[in-house]
Structures are given as structure tokens and as C-alpha cells.
Amino acid sequence: MKIFVPPIKCQGIKTKLVAWIKENLSDLKYSRWVEPFMGSGVVGFNVRPQHAVFADINPHLINFYNAIKQDKITPAKAKFFLETEGKKLSEGGQGYYNEVRTRFNQNFDPFDFLFLNRSCFNGMIRFNGSGKFNVPYGHKPERFAKAYITKIINQIDYIHKAVKVLNWEFICSDFRTTLSNIDNSDFIYCDPPYFGRNVDYFDSWNEKDEKDLFDLLSNMNGKYILSTWHSNKYRSNNELEKYNLNQILTKEHFYHLGASEDNRNAMTEALILNYFPVNNNKIINKPDYNRQFQFFEPKIEYTAK
Numbered sequence: 001m002k003i004f005v006p007p008i009k010c011q012g013i014k015t016k017l018v019a020w021i022k023e024n025l026s027d028l029k030y031s032r033w034v035e036p037f038m039g040s041g042v043v044g045f046n047v048r049p050q051h052a053v054f055a056d057i058n059p060h061l062i063n064f065y066n067a068i069k070q071d072k073i074t075p076a077k078a079k080f081f082l083e084t085e086g087k088k089l090s091e092g093g094q095g096y097y098n099e100v101r102t103r104f105n106q107n108f109d110p111f112d113f114l115f116l117n118r119s120c121f122n123g124m125i126r127f128n129g130s131g132k133f134n135v136p137y138g139h140k141p142e143r144f145a146k147a148y149i150t151k152i153i154n155q156i157d158y159i160h161k162a163v164k165v166l167n168w169e170f171i172c173s174d175f176r177t178t179l180s181n182i183d184n185s186d187f188i189y190c191d192p193p194y195f196g197r198n199v200d201y202f203d204s205w206n207e208k209d210e211k212d213l214f215d216l217l218s219n220m221n222g223k224y225i226l227s228t229w230h231s232n233k234y235r236s237n238n239e240l241e242k243y244n245l246n247q248i249l250t251k252e253h254f255y256h257l258g259a260s261e262d263n264r265n266a267m268t269e270a271l272i273l274n275y276f277p278v279n280n281n282k283i284i285n286k287p288d289y290n291r292q293f294q295f296f297e298p299k300i301e302y303t304a305k
């Protein structure tokens with residue numbers, strides 16, 4: 001399956017899980033796709049629903065996609081911008097990167113957000129306590145080479161074309177607001193920050209958030225998938241216990257930190273579903289609707305960039 005990779009990257013991007021998530025959606029009928037934690041949007045963008053609400057608390061992500069919707073960002077404008085700014089980066093290196101970052105933190109221009117996201121360290125999105133983007137330079141002055149610009153332009157083109165023919169809304173809102181505006185025929189895909197992992201301005205997550213999300217999901221009548229982590233070498237996710245009336249599906253990933261084989265780490269991801277995925281023939285235990293079940297996908301490997 002060819003996976004579309006979005007123009008803005010973020011931590012926790014679920015590119016590797018798109019096929020698995022889509023598998024568990026097959027045959028499902030819903031009127032609207034609602035994604036309260038859109039991040040990069042990779043999941044919904046690949047599901048490509050006719051009607052979708054992509055929401056996030058980070059206004060810069062939402063501004064970027066609304067700028068594409070409103071033709072403030074088009075493939076042609078982005079090409080010109082990246083060629084011009086890329087040339088300045090190759091001449092000015094770190095100094096020029098810092099200049100754009102200062103400019104972004106004053107004006108919050110979505111073009112600058114794209115520039116920073118694609119030239120910063122590890123393609124991260126991180127904001128300090130005052131809401132200022134603070135990711136350091138990725139130290140690649142030739143970052144915006146011709147092939148790389150073409151790749152980004154194609155990614156923007158995909159979204160630019162999609163928003164012309166599909167009914168996609170991009171909304172800056174807290175998940176509590178997003179989830180209070182849904183109805184039973186909506187499908188909800190939730191991918192919140194992992195509890196206790198981040199302290200970012202837009203990306204922190206605490207016990208209250210965890211509880212509020214659980215309460216909202218438990219009290220709704222529509223169908224949902226919640227992405228979370230199941231376990232790693234050191235610990236298991238205790239938060240899963242409260243979803244014990246749901247279907248919990250797991251998949252093990254291996255990722256490498258650095259080049260060494262010794263740094264090979266296993267992480268088991270989880271999908272929590274409040275419905276039985278009809279077309280899934282990989283379930284290893286016979287479904288017993290009153291009990292939690294699990295099934296395991298083949299192990300897959302990838303290298304973290």
C-alpha cells in the first residue's frame with residue numbers, strides 16, 4: 001500500500017501504522033471522520049474520507065492547512081518560497097535558520113512553519129513555555145535541494161487537490177471541545193500524546209487529560225479507535241487497564257536509536273477499538289464479546305531518523 005506522507009512532520013507520526021489502522025476500518029460506514037489530535041494528519045489523509053474534521057490544539061498546524069485551503073499556500077507559491085529561502089539557508093546556514101525562527105516567533109507565518117519543520121533537528125515540532133518554536137537547526141545547509149523541494153511540493157499538491165474535492169475542516173481546538181461536537185454517525189480516530197512523555201507547550205498530557213478522554217470516549221455512542229502504546233522493554237502502559245471492555249489490538253515494532261544494532265528497541269503499539277473489526281481475519285482467539293482479546297501482527301522493523 002502506498003502511504004501518502006504529509007508536508008508537516010511531528011513527533012509520534014503514525015506513518016508506520018496507517019495500513020494497520022485502515023485494515024481495521026474496512027467496511028465501516030460513517031458520515032464524518034473526526035481526528036481530535038491530528039498532528040501531521042497522516043492517518044486521516046490516507047483514509048481520505050469525503051467529510052472530515054481535523055483538529056489539534058497547536059494553531060500552527062491548523063493555520064498551515066487552512067492556508068492551503070484558502071490558496072495562501074499553493075504548490076507554485078511553496079516552490080518559489082522554498083527555492084528562495086533554501087538558497088539563503090545554503091548561504092547563511094545556522095545564522096539564517098535562526099533568523100527564520102525569530103521571524104516565525106513574531107509573525108507565525110505558515111510558510112516559515114514549513115521551512116522550520118523541514119530544516120530543523122529531526123523534523124520536530126516543539127514550543128517553549130512562552131509558545132515559541134525552539135527546535136534547533138538540523139545542520140543541513142543544502143537541505144532544500146531540488147529533489148527535496150519537489151518532494152515537499154508534491155505533498156502540498158496532494159492536500160491542495162484533496163481540499164478542493166473533499167469536505168475537510170481544520171480546527172484549532174482542545175479535544176474536549178472537538179469531542180463535544182460529534183454525533184453517533186461520526187468515526188473518531190484519537191492519537192493523544194503519550195502520558196508522561198512530553199512537556200511541550202502544545203503537547204503535554206496529564207492524568208486529567210487522560211481521564212477526560214476516557215470519560216468522553218466511554219460516553220459516546222459512535223465508533224472509535226484510540227492509538228496508544230502497550231509496552232516496551234521496561235514497562236507496560238497501566239492506562240490500558242481501564243479500557244478492558246474494549247478490543248485491544250497490538251503490534252510490535254523495532255526501532256533503532258543511532259546506527260548500532262545493540263540499540264535495537266522493541267515497542268508494542270496498541271489500538272483500542274470500541275467495535276469488532278469485521279473484516280479482520282488475523283484474530284488469533286475466537287471473539288468473545290464480553291472479554292478483552294488481543295492479536296499480534298508479524299514483527300516489523302524500521303529505523304528511527
Ligand SMILES: C[S@@+](CC[C@H](N)C(=O)[O-])C[C@H]1O[C@@H](n2cnc3c(N)ncnc32)[C@H](O)[C@@H]1O
Pocket residue numbers: 010011012013014015036037038039040041042043055056057058173174175176191192193194202203204209
Ligand atoms: C501523537 S500526536 C498525533 C500524531 C498524529 N496521529 C500523526 O500521525 O501525525 C498528538 C497531537 O495532539 C495534540 N494535542 C496535545 N494536547 C491536545 C489537546 N488537549 N487537545 C487537542 N490536541 C492536543 C498535539 O499538538 C499533537 O499534534
